[in-house]
Amino acid sequence: MSFDFDLFVIGGGSGGVRAARISAGYGTKVALAEENRMGGTCVIRGCVPKKLMVFASSMPGAVEEAQAYGWSAEIGTFDWLAFRTKLHAELDRLERVYRAGQDNAGVTVYNQRATIAGPHEVQLADGSTVSAKHILVAVGGRPFVPHFEGSEHVLTSNDLFHLETLPKRLLIVGGGYIASEFACVFQGLGSQVAQWNRSPLLRTFDTECRDLIVERMKARGIDVHENVIIDRVTKTETGFTAHAGDGRVQEFDAVVYATGRVPNTEGLGLESAGVTQAHNGAIVVDEWSQTNVPSIFAVGDVTDRVNLTPVAIREGHAFADTIFGATPRKIDHDLIASAVFTRPEFGTCGLSEEEARKAGPIEVYVSAFRPMRSAFAGADDRVLMKLVVCKESRKVLGCHIVAPEAGEMIQLAAIAMKMGATKEQFDETCAVHPTMAEELVTMRSPVRHQ
Incomplete structure (x- = not known):
């Protein structure tokens, strides 16, 4: 049977664009449809603009700290419109980069909504229908607001x-x-x-x-x-x-x-194509990101597995390698680190203490202290480093960091955890002094165990 495309990707977010670009690199004829802006939630209305706002919001605290360190510093009023203008200009630039990536890879891009019309058919908003040997759904999620008065x-x-x-x-x-x-x-x-x-x-x-x-x-x-x-x-x-x-x-x-957020599957045509969905609308897939309809796949938040941008990117890449690159591979969703950009920042990987206790005997190592930088400035900030260790295997099951730049630290700790590092291997690692992170390798005695 002849198809218009080897692959049709619905959704131009992180997972979709990666899958399309890598697939096209294998010589595959690929199309992608995006009804909004290329880049998806992360680039346009999520991680990237949020992190830039985090940076902006930290400036008053930086000036206050500078004063404590002897600088004659002051901060004026915040110009929201000036910041917003620059923010949107940066998002426009990033969108152009994403579009250029698709164009350079030879992907045909449709700037309109696409829905599934059958196992091998996609309906475009302009009324046209195109066929594809494989369909990949990567439409992400959307904010959920419960219905109530007002x-x-x-x-x-x-x-x-x-x-x-x-x-x-x-x-x-x-x-x-x-x-x-x-x-x-x-x-x-x-x-x-x-x-x-x-x-x-x-x-x-x-x-x-x-x-x-x-x-x-x-x-x-x-x-x-x-x-x-x-x-x-x-x-x-x-x-x-x-x-x-x-x-x-x-x-x-x-x-x-x-x-909270919900999978963005409403009106996508999944029911008519016979694709199985979970109670919240998520697309049910197997370890290969394949649905119950063999020609239809899904990656990213729309599957409600691990809703993080890097995960969607890896799932999309693995899909392309498996289907078009003759290199079948699955994504391991275990021990994925993440960061919460609150003040203080939070980096986490693996099991919480509560989760680990349910799995078996553990030891818990904790170090809580005032970091040198803020203590000198007279601030009452606190840092917390925590390791949750399996009592039998000695593997580090969970690492949790509450501290400035915790996201940067947890990324490196996650590498060791992914390799199966034990508490003793953490201890054998020489500390970098003076840093906050050195506490991860100097905690000798558990504060709690079972």
Whole structure:
């Protein structure tokens, strides 16, 4: 049977563009459809612009620290529009880079929505239909806002990069890493931030680390309220009022819901093609990223496996190598490090203490201290280094770091963990002094064990 393309990729995010480019490099005829902007969530409305906002929000603290170190330094007011203009210019540049990558690889790009019309057919928004031997779905996820009275008044994380003005009073609803990161960002930019959530913040992470982060967020002035459920949001002449079930009523200039994300599969045509989906709409795939329909594959957040950009990129690359590169390979989703860009920053890899206890006997090593840099400046910041170790194999099951630049440190620790490093091998590694990271190789005695 003859097809228009060997591969049709739906979605121009991190996983989709990698799969398309690598597949085309194998001499494959590839097409890709993206209805929004090339680069997807990470580049356009996620990791990249968020990290730039993290940098911007850290400047007042840097100036305050400079003063403590003897510098005559001061900071003026924050010009949100100037920053936003430069931010969007950078995103435009990155999008051009992504598009150039597809063009240079020979990928045919359709700048419109595409849906699945059958096992080998794709329907484009202009009404045309194209055929492909293989279809790869890489449409990612989208913010989820529950339905409630006044839900039409709230914003999502997608909107935060396009605000016309910086809100003076901001409510962020949610307790995951996205909500917590933005709470820290806007507090640093000068907003009065409240964060409300129906359960403890960052509850899926190691509890000891989570407690320290939330404590420091409160100390920085973020008005955190846990176990709060919002009944409705009403519009007023001067803003928006949130009404909580515990009787709490408060007005804000903006209300942002960061209550999770869901796979972006609605209206994609998966049902008509017979593709199996999970209860939340995620595409069910096997270890090769293949669905129950042999010609249809999926990678990235749309599969709801490990929703991180580097994971989507690796899944897309592995798909291309397997199907078109004659190099079959699977992705190992174990021991994937990640970072949460709160203040303080959090880097984590492997099992939390709570998860590890369920798996068997463990030892827990912890070092908590005031880092030299902030201690000299008179700040009361705290750093926490934590290793969770299997009592029998001695392997490091979990590494958790709450500290400035924790994301940079956890990346390197993850390499050792992926290689199966034991606690004794950590101990045999000579420390780099004076650093915060040296604590990872100098913790001799467990503080807890079972």
